[in-house]
Amino acid sequence: MGIRSKLIAFTVGIAVLAAVVFDGYVMKTLGAELGDQTEADLAVRTELVAATVARAGDLATEAAALAAALSERAGARVTLIDPSGAVRGDSSVAPERLGELEAHATRDEVADARHHGAGRSERVSKTTQMRMLYAARRLDRPEGPWVVRLAFEPIAIDRSLSAARARVVQGTLLALALAVSAALLGSRALSGRLVYLTGVAREMRGDLSRRARVQGRDEVAALGSALDDLAESLEHSRRELGGEGERFGAVLESMREGVLVIDEEGDIALVNPALSQLLGIRGDAVGRPPIEVLRSASLHELIEEVALARAAATREIEIAPAAPGSAGPPGRRILVVNAAPLALPAQSRGAAGVVAVFFDVTELRRIEGLQRNFIANASHELRTPVASIRASSETLLGGALDDQEAARDFVEVIERNAARLHRLVNDLLDLSRIDGRERPLSQGAIDLAAQAEAAVALLRERAREKRTEVKVDVAPGTLVAADARALDQILTNLVDNAIHHTPDGSRVVVRARAANGRVVLEVEDNGPGIPPVHQGRVFERFYRVDPGRSRASGGTGLGLSIAKHLVEAMSGDILVTNGAAGGALFRVTLPGATAGAQQR
Structure with a gap:
């Protein structure tokens, strides 16, 4: 879409917008003024009719004839309503059909007139089925308050508004025609200069000696002057740098x-x-x-x-x-x-x-360091159980098999270290699968209370051996968006870690709370806690705060690292601090879920 088309479209759009705003304003203002004049005129006519009716004798008998006579003089429909609300006279209804009309006491203008002396309203008449303006006046008589009502069909207002709208539309079309003509003339002059500048700019691509030299002080002239300055600057730079420099610069940039x-x-x-x-x-x-x-x-x-x-x-x-x-x-x-x-x-x-x-090579060196540390740590962890198995095997082969009691002890050592090797290999495989995204996680709405109870139930016997109380304080129906197996592994690792690293007779609490669409899970014990210097590293692979004690308990040093990887894979985070009682406090934050969440 060229600038001429844009300028014309903009001009036409402004003209149409102005016409719409003007039409709306004029119609609204004119309609309001005509309505006010009509209502004022109708009120005056109602006053005059009410004054005439007030001089009548027996309204009960004269109402029908009086309404018909006054309607011709007032130029409006006249209705006389007695104190009970019954219509006793209506210029639009034959006297013998007045009994068929329903009581008018509840009509808005009649009710307002009875209570305030005068009333007004506008609606479609149930009798004539036409839109009418109503004005009513209360007339106090000895038998009670009568109501004199005049109704006027606002045909004149509608005709005036229609005529005004037609004139506005005609004026709008004329203004549009003038605006389009002016836009065509202006855009032709402007676009001609811009087309000229475009042609000069294209010629400058092959010949930097070409100049626009546009005369004037407007923006187009400023653009032409800028193009000339740019071409002169480029020509000077090209002479200085040459084509080789430009190619060299392009290579460096890329x-x-x-x-x-x-x-x-x-x-x-x-x-x-x-x-x-x-x-x-x-x-x-x-x-x-x-x-x-x-x-x-x-x-x-x-x-x-x-x-x-x-x-x-x-x-x-x-x-x-x-x-x-x-x-x-x-x-x-x-x-x-x-x-x-x-x-x-x-x-x-x-x-x-x-x-x-x-x-x-920052990332490469970091990965190399991680690999070295991992190999060293894994080798160190594997050395102890392998050495124990080898020593026990050699002892058995050396003659201990004949001593059943001693042989049983050595076999138990082999079984215990083989189990530790099995756990270590399984944990290493888990970490490898998580890091390589080979372990798919199917996140859905999981009841954290039920999951925590199930994980703690598996560790009750181990806790009972250490006389450790494990309490679950999670409200039923607390839902998290998580993978059930991964969440069970996280809970098991954290609770098992708390049981192993607290003295006998300790207490472990599992609790959770929902906040801002997230669920915060906490596992806290009342043990010795974790010194601040170690808190930033406890999630590293094979890292132990107390290496001797951890190995003696059969830990692999990978449980917290696995928990951290699983939490992060489920868009959560995990950290450790010391609680108010001094024990370790592991806090896991996971996305919350609703009861209707689907497993995926």
């Missing part, structure tokens, strides 16, 4: 690796966007020393070494996170930097310029 160019003076000559984003470089770094921008002594040493030796070098450096509010990377970064000297004439002396390419 590179994912960071590129830093240092000139012979040791200042930054170029930083590509990838490096700016990687290291959080703000503002214009060009012309500043790299140590000032990047704040890395290792990088500074590498650049000086390459510049002076004029030989390429590679180094892995670490960039510390920037302080809040300052320029620099938001977190610690590990970078592999390949630096090489810029090509210089053979007779040049002194330091050379340097170009350095940065590869971000």
Whole structure:
């Protein structure tokens, strides 16, 4: 849609909007004024008719004739209503049919006249089936209050409004025609200049010496002047940089690796966007020393070494996170930097310029560290039960099989350590499946109270052995959006962890509460708690606050890590603090659910 079409459409739209607003305002105002005039006129006529009726003798006998006579003089329908509400005279109804009319005492205008002396209303008449304006006046007589009512059909108002609307529509059409004509003339002049500028701009793509030179002081002339300035600036830049520089710049812009160019003076000559984003470089770094921008002594040493030796070098450096509010990377970064000297004439002396390419290996080093730690921890955890099994087996093979009592003890050691190995392997497989998203979770509405009771029931015997009281304080009907098997594993791990790490005779409480569409599940014990220095690491794999005690209890060191992974897989979070009584408090937050939620 061209600018001419847009301008015409805009002009027509404004004209139509103005016409609609004007039509609505005029019709509403005129209708209100005509209605007010008609009501005032009808009120005056009612006063005059009421004054005439007041001079009548016996209204009970004269009402019908009097209503017909007064209707011609008043130019409106006249109705006379006696104190009981019965119609005794109506200019629109024959006298012999007056008895067929229902009582008028409940009509709005009649009721208002009886109570306040006068009444008005507008509605469709049940008698004539036409829209009527009513005005009524109370007439106090010895036999009681009569009501004189006049009704007027507002045909004149409707005709006046129809005529006015027709004139407004005619004026609107005329205004639209004038607006479209003016828009056509104005848009033709404007679009002609814009078409000319468009053509000049297209020619500038191939010939930067082309100029628009538009005369005038309006916005179009300013646009033409801006195009001329832009073409002149581009022509100057192209002469300076040349086509090779443009291609080089395009390559730097598209590179994912960071590129830093240092000139012979040791200042930054170029930083590509990838490096700016990687290291959080703000503002214009060009012309500043790299140590000032990047704040890395290792990088500074590498650049000086390459510049002076004029030989390429590679180094892995670490960039510390920037302080809040300052320029620099938001977190610690590990970078592999390949630096090489810029090509210089053979007779040049002194330091050379340097170009350095940065590869971000932070995530790679983190994963490598995790792998090393995991292998070391897993090996350490496996060594103890394997050594126990091997020692017991060697002892049995060495002659202990003949001693039944001793043989039974060694077999129990083998069985106990084999069970521990089994648990450890199962936990490692669970973590592997969760990390690799190989364990599908089917989240649905789960009754947390029933799930908690079921998990605690499995651990009652173990708690009874340690004389530990386990209490479930979860209101029935507390629903969470979770996978039933995963939630059971979380509850079992947390409650089992609390039982194992509290002294005999302790107390463990499982409670929950709903808040803001989430459900907060808490498992708290009254044991020794977890020192703050360890609270941030208890969810790490194989991490133990008390390694000797945990292994003695048969733990694998993976239960809390599995619980954390499962909670996060169900869009929840888990943390640990010490409760008011000093014991450990594990708090799990999961999405709430409604009774109608479907399993998925």
